[in-house]
Amino acid sequence: MSDSEILQAAFKQARQLQALYGDAIPWAAIEKGFYYKGKKVHFASKAIGIFKPAAMSKGLISIKTVIPKTGRFNIYNDHQSSDDFYHYSLQEGGAHQNNNRYLWEAQSLNQPFIYFHGVSPSYYSALFP
Numbered sequence: 001m002s003d004s005e006i007l008q009a010a011f012k013q014a015r016q017l018q019a020l021y022g023d024a025i026p027w028a029a030i031e032k033g034f035y036y037k038g039k040k041v042h043f044a045s046k047a048i049g050i051f052k053p054a055a056m057s058k059g060l061i062s063i064k065t066v067i068p069k070t071g072r073f074n075i076y077n078d079h080q081s082s083d084d085f086y087h088y089s090l091q092e093g094g095a096h097q098n099n100n101r102y103l104w105e106a107q108s109l110n111q112p113f114i115y116f117h118g119v120s121p122s123y124y125s126a127l128f129p
Contacts, residue, residue, distance in 0.1 A: 001037060003056045007112060009036040010043065010061055014114055014126045023125040030116060030124060044116055050099035059106035060099075060113050067118035 013034040017025045033042040036055070044051045044062045052060040106113055116124040 001039075001055055003058055003111070006036055006041060006053070006056055007061065009034065010041065010114060011112075011128055014043075014128055018126055024119055024123040025116075025126055027122040027124070043114065048099055050103050052099070052102045059109055059111040060102040062114040062116055063103065064116040064124070065118045067121050067123075 017029055021029065027046070030043050031046065033040055035041070039055060041055050041061070042051070042053050044064050049064045049066075050060055051062050051064070105111075112129045115127040117127055119125050
Protein backbone atom coordinates (compact mmCIF):
# COMPACT_ATOMS: atom_id res chain seq x y z
CA MET A 1 0.00 0.00 0.00
CA SER A 2 1.43 3.33 -0.99
CA ASP A 3 0.78 6.47 1.04
CA SER A 4 -0.75 8.09 -2.03
CA GLU A 5 -3.20 5.20 -2.50
CA ILE A 6 -4.20 5.34 1.17
CA LEU A 7 -4.81 9.08 0.93
CA GLN A 8 -6.90 8.70 -2.21
CA ALA A 9 -9.01 6.03 -0.46
CA ALA A 10 -9.37 8.36 2.55
CA PHE A 11 -10.51 11.24 0.33
CA LYS A 12 -13.05 8.95 -1.35
CA GLN A 13 -14.44 7.87 2.03
CA ALA A 14 -14.45 11.48 3.28
CA ARG A 15 -16.54 12.47 0.23
CA GLN A 16 -19.01 9.73 1.17
CA LEU A 17 -19.18 11.09 4.73
CA GLN A 18 -19.80 14.58 3.33
CA ALA A 19 -22.61 13.21 1.14
CA LEU A 20 -24.23 11.64 4.21
CA TYR A 21 -23.66 14.37 6.79
CA GLY A 22 -22.74 17.57 4.93
CA ASP A 23 -20.52 19.87 6.98
CA ALA A 24 -21.43 18.25 10.30
CA ILE A 25 -19.81 14.81 10.25
CA PRO A 26 -20.21 13.17 13.67
CA TRP A 27 -17.09 11.96 15.45
CA ALA A 28 -18.65 8.48 15.61
CA ALA A 29 -18.51 8.27 11.78
CA ILE A 30 -14.92 9.57 11.61
CA GLU A 31 -13.83 7.21 14.38
CA LYS A 32 -14.93 4.17 12.34
CA GLY A 33 -12.23 4.88 9.76
CA PHE A 34 -12.37 2.96 6.50
CA TYR A 35 -11.09 -0.23 4.92
CA TYR A 36 -8.45 -0.22 2.23
CA LYS A 37 -7.36 -3.49 0.62
CA GLY A 38 -8.95 -5.40 3.49
CA LYS A 39 -7.19 -3.45 6.25
CA LYS A 40 -8.76 -0.93 8.57
CA VAL A 41 -7.27 2.56 8.39
CA HIS A 42 -8.13 5.21 10.96
CA PHE A 43 -8.92 8.78 9.89
CA ALA A 44 -7.98 10.42 13.18
CA SER A 45 -7.46 9.96 16.89
CA LYS A 46 -9.67 11.32 19.61
CA ALA A 47 -6.62 12.13 21.75
CA ILE A 48 -4.36 13.91 19.25
CA GLY A 49 -4.86 16.47 16.49
CA ILE A 50 -2.10 15.43 14.06
CA PHE A 51 -2.63 11.86 12.93
CA LYS A 52 -0.57 9.39 10.88
CA PRO A 53 -2.04 5.89 10.69
CA ALA A 54 0.30 2.93 11.06
CA ALA A 55 -0.38 1.98 7.42
CA MET A 56 1.35 5.15 6.17
CA SER A 57 5.12 5.47 6.03
CA LYS A 58 5.46 9.27 5.77
CA GLY A 59 3.38 12.39 6.30
CA LEU A 60 -0.08 12.20 7.78
CA ILE A 61 -3.69 11.50 6.92
CA SER A 62 -5.37 14.27 8.95
CA ILE A 63 -5.29 17.11 11.40
CA LYS A 64 -8.20 17.94 13.69
CA THR A 65 -9.50 21.02 15.49
CA VAL A 66 -12.11 20.51 18.17
CA ILE A 67 -14.86 22.64 19.62
CA PRO A 68 -14.82 21.75 23.32
CA LYS A 69 -17.95 20.64 25.13
CA THR A 70 -19.51 23.15 27.50
CA GLY A 71 -17.34 23.64 30.55
CA ARG A 72 -14.17 22.32 28.91
CA PHE A 73 -11.18 24.40 27.88
CA ASN A 74 -9.33 24.19 24.57
CA ILE A 75 -5.57 24.50 25.11
CA TYR A 76 -4.93 25.27 21.42
CA ASN A 77 -5.62 28.50 19.59
CA ASP A 78 -6.85 26.96 16.32
CA HIS A 79 -9.08 29.37 14.45
CA GLN A 80 -10.28 30.63 11.11
CA SER A 81 -9.12 34.19 10.47
CA SER A 82 -11.15 36.97 8.88
CA ASP A 83 -9.25 36.38 5.61
CA ASP A 84 -10.54 32.76 5.51
CA PHE A 85 -7.23 31.12 6.43
CA TYR A 86 -7.14 28.38 9.02
CA HIS A 87 -4.53 28.77 11.75
CA TYR A 88 -3.52 25.49 13.34
CA SER A 89 -1.59 25.32 16.62
CA LEU A 90 1.16 22.75 16.82
CA GLN A 91 1.58 20.27 19.65
CA GLU A 92 3.92 21.37 22.46
CA GLY A 93 7.54 20.31 22.17
CA GLY A 94 8.82 22.11 19.09
CA ALA A 95 7.78 22.45 15.47
CA HIS A 96 9.57 19.29 14.34
CA GLN A 97 9.02 17.21 17.49
CA ASN A 98 6.35 14.66 18.43
CA ASN A 99 3.45 14.46 15.96
CA ASN A 100 4.27 17.91 14.56
CA ARG A 101 6.96 16.24 12.46
CA TYR A 102 4.28 14.47 10.38
CA LEU A 103 2.80 17.82 9.37
CA TRP A 104 6.19 19.16 8.29
CA GLU A 105 6.94 15.90 6.50
CA ALA A 106 3.67 16.22 4.54
CA GLN A 107 4.61 19.78 3.61
CA SER A 108 8.05 18.76 2.35
CA LEU A 109 6.46 15.95 0.29
CA ASN A 110 3.70 18.27 -0.98
CA GLN A 111 1.33 15.61 0.38
CA PRO A 112 -2.35 16.53 0.83
CA PHE A 113 -4.34 15.55 3.92
CA ILE A 114 -7.75 16.00 5.53
CA TYR A 115 -8.49 18.79 7.97
CA PHE A 116 -11.33 17.78 10.31
CA HIS A 117 -12.43 21.23 11.42
CA GLY A 118 -14.69 21.27 14.47
CA VAL A 119 -18.03 22.98 13.85
CA SER A 120 -19.61 22.04 17.20
CA PRO A 121 -18.71 19.58 19.96
CA SER A 122 -18.10 16.16 18.32
CA TYR A 123 -19.02 17.37 14.78
CA TYR A 124 -16.59 18.25 11.98
CA SER A 125 -16.40 19.54 8.47
CA ALA A 126 -13.85 17.72 6.30
CA LEU A 127 -11.58 19.96 4.23
CA PHE A 128 -9.35 18.27 1.66
CA PRO A 129 -8.36 18.55 -2.02
